[in-house]
Amino acid sequence: MRNTMRSAMLFFAACLLLSAKSSAQDSAPAPAMTSGDSAKLAALQEQIANVKGQADGINEDYLATKSTVDKLAKIKVSGYLQAQFRYATDTTGSLKSDYSNIYNIGEFQGGNLPAATQSVFQVRRARIKTMYETPLTQMVVQLDCLPFTTANVIEKFTPDTIYDTLGVRHIVVKNSANNKAMLSGGGVSIKDAFLRFSEPWLRSIALKAGVFDRPFGFEISYSSSSRESPERSRLFQTLFPGERDLGVSLEYLAGDNLPSWAGYLNFKGGLFAGNGINIEFDDVRDFIGRLGFSVPLNDINLAIDGGASGYFGAVRDRSDSLYSIKNKVWTGEAGNKWKDIDRQYMGGDVQLYYGNIPVLGGITVRGEYIQGQQPAGKSSSQSNKSDLTTSSAVYLRNFSGYYAMAVLNIDPINCQLVGKYDAYDPNTDVTGADVKSTTEMSYATLGGGLIYHWDENVKLIAYYDQVKNEEKTGVAAPFNKDVNDNVFTLRIQYKF
Numbered sequence: 001m002r003n004t005m006r007s008a009m010l011f012f013a014a015c016l017l018l019s020a021k022s023s024a025q026d027s028a029p030a031p032a033m034t035s036g037d038s039a040k041l042a043a044l045q046e047q048i049a050n051v052k053g054q055a056d057g058i059n060e061d062y063l064a065t066k067s068t069v070d071k072l073a074k075i076k077v078s079g080y081l082q083a084q085f086r087y088a089t090d091t092t093g094s095l096k097s098d099y100s101n102i103y104n105i106g107e108f109q110g111g112n113l114p115a116a117t118q119s120v121f122q123v124r125r126a127r128i129k130t131m132y133e134t135p136l137t138q139m140v141v142q143l144d145c146l147p148f149t150t151a152n153v154i155e156k157f158t159p160d161t162i163y164d165t166l167g168v169r170h171i172v173v174k175n176s177a178n179n180k181a182m183l184s185g186g187g188v189s190i191k192d193a194f195l196r197f198s199e200p201w202l203r204s205i206a207l208k209a210g211v212f213d214r215p216f217g218f219e220i221s222y223s224s225s226s227r228e229s230p231e232r233s234r235l236f237q238t239l240f241p242g243e244r245d246l247g248v249s250l251e252y253l254a255g256d257n258l259p260s261w262a263g264y265l266n267f268k269g270g271l272f273a274g275n276g277i278n279i280e281f282d283d284v285r286d287f288i289g290r291l292g293f294s295v296p297l298n299d300i301n302l303a304i305d306g307g308a309s310g311y312f313g314a315v316r317d318r319s320d321s322l323y324s325i326k327n328k329v330w331t332g333e334a335g336n337k338w339k340d341i342d343r344q345y346m347g348g349d350v351q352l353y354y355g356n357i358p359v360l361g362g363i364t365v366r367g368e369y370i371q372g373q374q375p376a377g378k379s380s381s382q383s384n385k386s387d388l389t390t391s392s393a394v395y396l397r398n399f400s401g402y403y404a405m406a407v408l409n410i411d412p413i414n415c416q417l418v419g420k421y422d423a424y425d426p427n428t429d430v431t432g433a434d435v436k437s438t439t440e441m442s443y444a445t446l447g448g449g450l451i452y453h454w455d456e457n458v459k460l461i462a463y464y465d466q467v468k469n470e471e472k473t474g475v476a477a478p479f480n481k482d483v484n485d486n487v488f489t490l491r492i493q494y495k496f
Contacts, residue, residue, distance in 0.1 A: 074132055074133055074134060075130065075131070075132050076130075076131045076132075076133060077128070077129070077130050077131075078128075078129045078131075078495075078496060079126075079127050079128040079129055079495070079496060080125065080127055080225040080493060080494060080495035080496070081123065081125070081126045081127075081493065081494050082123070082124040082125045082126070082224075082225075082491055082492075082493045083121075083122075083123055083124070083491070083492055083493075084110070084121075084122060084123075084124050084230070084489055084490060084491035084492070085119065085120070085121055085122075085489070085490045085491075086106060086109070086110055086113070086119065086120050086122065086487055086488070086489050086490075087118065087119040087487070087488045087489075087490075088105045088106060088113055088118045088119065088484075088485070088486070088487055089464075089484075089486045089487070089488055090484040090486060091105065091118050091484055092484055093478055093483075093484065094483070094484055094485075095115075095116055099115060099116040100115045100116070101113075101115050101116075102478060102483075103438075103478065103479070103483050103485065104485070105484075105485045105487070106485065106487045107485075108231060108234045108237050108445070108467075109230070109231055109465045109467070109487040109489065110122070110124055110230060110231055110487070110489060122147075123146055123147060124230075124491070125144060125146075125224055125225075126144065126145045126146060127142055127143065127144050127145070127191060127225075128142070128143055128145065129141070129142040129143075129192070130142075135203075136197055136198045136199075136200055136203070137195070137196070137197040137198075138195070138196040138197070139194070139195045139196075140192050140193070140194055140195075140196075140212075141190075141192065141193050142190075142191040142192035142193075143188055143189070143190060143191065144188070144189050144190075144191050145187060145188050146187040146188075146189075147187050190211060190277055191211075191244060192210075192211060192212055192213075192244065193210050193211045194208055194209060194210030194211060194212040195208070195209055195210055196208040196209075196251075198255075202255055202257065202258060203255035203256075203257060204252060204253060204254050204255040204258060204262070205250070205251070205252050206250075206251045206252075206253070207248070207249075207250060207251075208248065208249050208250075208251060208270070209247075209248040209249075210246070211244050211245070211246050211277045212244055212245075212247075212249075213243055213244055214240055214243065214244065214245050214272065214288050215249055215251075215268035215269055215270070215288055215289055215290045215309075216240065216288050216289075216290055216309040216310075216311060216345070216347065217236070217290065217307075217309050217347050217349045217368050217370070218305075218307070218349040218351060218366065218368060219232050219233060219236050219349075219366075219368060219403070220232075220236060220240055220243050221243075225493065225495050228405070228407050228416060228418045228420075228449075228451060229405065229418060229420050229447055229449070229463065230449075230461060230463050230489045230491060233368075233401070233403040233420075233422035233424070233445075234401070234422060234424045234443055234445060235368075235370060235401035235402070235403065235422060235423075235424040238381060238382050238383070238424065238426070239345065239370070239374065239382075239383055240383065241276065241382055241383060241385040242276050242277060242385055244276065244277050245272040245273060245274065245275075245276055245277065245286075245288075246272065246273040246276075246277055246278070246279075246280070247270050247271050247272030247273060247285075247288075248270050248271060249268055249269055249270025249271075249272075249288075249289075250267075250268075250269060250270055251266075251267065251268045252265075252266055252267040252268075253266050254266070263294060264293055264294060264295060265291070265292070265293055265294075266291075266292045266293070266294065266307075267289070267290070267291050267292070268289065268290050268292075269287065269288065269289025269290065269291075270287070270288065270289070271285045271286065271287055272285065272286045272287075272288055272313075273285070273286070274286040274313050274314075274315075274343070274383075274384070275384045275385060275386060275387060276384070276385040276386070278385070278386060278387035279387045280387075281387050281388075281389050282316045282389075284313065284314050284315070284316055284340055285313070286311065286312065286313025286314070286343065287310075287311070287312045287313065288309075288310070288311050288313075289309065289310055290307045290308070290309040290310075291307055291308055291309075292305065292306065292307030293305065293306055293307065300356070301354065301355045301356040301362075302352070302353065302354050302355075303352075303353040304350070304351070304352055304353075305350070305351045305353075306348070306349055306350035306351060307348070307349055308346075308347070308348050309345075309346070309347045309348070309349070309370075310344075310345070310346055310347075311343065311344060311345035311346075311372070312342075312343075312344055313342075313343040313344075314340035314341055314342055314343055314375075315340070315341050315343055315375040315376075315384065315394060316338065316339070316340050316341075317336045317337060317338065317339050317340070317341050317375075317393075317394045318337065318338070318389060318390065318391045318392075319336070319337060319391050319392060319393040319394065320334050320335065320336060320337045320393075321333065321334055321336060321393040321394075322336040322339075322341060322393065322394050322396060323378075323393055323394070323395045323396065324395075324396045325397075325398075325427065325429035325430060328429065328430055328434045329434075330395070332393070336394070341375040341394050341396060342373065342375070343372075343373070343374065343375050343383075344372045344373055345370055345371070345372035345374075346370070346371060346372055347368060347369060347370035347371075348368070348369055349366070349367065349368040349369075350366070350367055350368075351364065351365070351366045352364065352365040352366075357408075357409075359412070360408065360409060360410050360411060360412075361409035361410065361411035362409045363406065363407065363408050363409065364406065364407040365404075365405070365406050365407075366403075366404070366405050366406075367402065367403065367404040367405070368402060368403055369400075369401075369402040370399075370400070370401055370402070371398075371399065371400040371401075371428075372398070372399060373396060373397065373398050373399070374396070374397050374398075374399050374426070375394045375395070375396050375397075376394070376395060376397065377390075377392055377394075377395060378392065378393065378395050378439070379437075379439055380439060381397055381399065381426040381427070381439055397426055397427045397429075397440075398427065398428045398429055399424070399425060399426050399427065399428060400424075400425050400428050401422070401423060401424035401425065402422065402423055403420060403421065403422035403423070404420070404421055404422075405418065405419060405420035405421070406418075406419050406420075413452075414452060414453040414454075415450060415451060415452050415453070416450070416451040416453075417448075417449075417450060418447075418448060418449045418450070418451060418463070419447070419448045420445075420446075420447045420448070421444070421445070421446050421447075422444070422445050422447075423442070423443070423444040423445075424442065424443055424444075425442035426439065426440060426441075426442070427439075427440040431470070432472055432473060432474075433472070433473065433474045434474060435470060435473040435474055435475060436473075436474045436475065437475060438469075438475055438479055441469050441470045441473060441475065441479065442469075442470040443467065443468065443469050443470070444467075444468045445465055445466065445467050445468070446465075446466045446468070447463060447464065447465045447466070448463070448464060449461060449462050449463030449464060449489075450462050450463075457494055457495055457496055458492065458493065458494055458495075459492075459493050459495075460490075460491070460492050460493075461489070461490070461491040461492075461493070462488075462489075462490050463488070463489045463490075463491070464486070464487075464488050464489075465486060465487050465488075465489070466486050467485045467486055467487070468482050469482055469483060469485075
């Protein structure tokens with residue numbers, strides 16, 4: 001015990017001695033810095049300053065690069081190209097003695113075939129779309145770039161030769177409608193050019209202005225790159241040529257910060273020029289709008305979408321006469337110069353999506369119906385798509401039309417089967433022998449095809465349209481029976 005205590009005391013004393021020695025060393029003055037040490041310290045400080053400056057420069061470059069990259073990330077470029085072959089399956093009796101066409105073939109199946117031609121290669125659409133998008137704003141410009149068509153320009157291009165006061169010869173293009181078409185940019189045209197911005201609170205209400213799809217029905221806004229039939233229905237090609245119009249609209253589409261039930265309804269509607277993407281030439285504005293609904297039934301893998309649409313506008317009569325059907329004949333009424341003739345459509349659409357078919361995949365069923373009155377010309381019921389005024393009389397027609405289609409997915413082989421039927425009657429007030437011109441004839445088109453998805457970018461379409469015109473009419477041959485204007489389309493599309 002004594003030895004243990006003695007050892008502890010000796011250890012404690014040694015610790016005190018070492019502590020005292022360390023304190024003495026710490027309190028001793030530091031050795032003086034030599035001139036060499038000062039120079040080394042200054043050089044080291046300069047190197048540190050240089051490194052700091054380089055780091056600050058790199059940080060500034062990084063911030064500038066990040067700002068540029070952030071802006072570029074808001075730019076999105078997309079597009080698609082459709083190359084196709086079309087074949088008129090039966091053109092017997094379709095030519096006049098001079099080999100021009102008696103009637104149009106493929107007019108609503110991708111464009112008229114040239115005279116005395118049964119098949120054609122073509123680029124149907126070649127579109128490039130650029131979008132700049134932020135959380136609340138969006139700007140879009142889309143162009144369609146097609147081969148320049150010279151068929152009419154070569155025949156109707158009419159230059160004038162004039163001489164100035166010095167006798168210098170000049171070639172001047174006459175200011176005619178045909179030459180305006182040639183000088184408007186050739187095969188490059190605007191499809192979309194609009195801005196869109198949302199309110200920052202609900203992020204569900206937006207204002208849109210410029211050139212964009214008319215908010216009517218479903219098929220108009222359904223992209224041509226996604227649509228299963230090669231072309232839209234004859235009904236929409238007639239009433240809404242080009243699909244787009246110049247205007248401004250208000251939109252409601254429930255944002256992610258709203259409850260799920262808020263997404264059951266949606267709305268698009270606004271005021272439009274009424275003559276396509278062209279500059280306005282009158283003071284008339286058309287209201288176009290659609291109130292839609294969307295009901296997801298996830299428990300049974302079914303979704304139901306649809307909507308009701310309205311078009312309330314007018315066409316200004318620059319002649320003195322307005323023609324309408326009375327007692328099944330066209331009757332003119334004087335005193336209508338500068339009056340606005342009502343242009344009104346009402347329509348409904350529905351889409352069903354079911355995705356639980358064994359082995360195959362899913363099926364989509366769609367349909368639309370439209371009726372109303374259409375003020376147009378004598379030889380065409382198509383809506384105005386030009387900025388050129390005309391003094392021709394207005395012909396007012398009551399019309400109706402619809403389409404129904406089904407798309408069956410065959411997932412194991414990446415294919416889709418498509419069937420579609422559309423009908424359009426441009427004048428419901430006359431039928432049979434009372435139909436006196438092709439403009440008043442009704443048409444029905446039965447189409448079907450197969451789509452093969454090569455990969456996420458490429459798809460192949462084989463599609464056949466059987467076009468039936470109204471028979472036993474008062475129109476002269478060959479329209480006293482169904483004409484031969486059926487068309488087969490083989491298309492390849494690349495989309496990115």
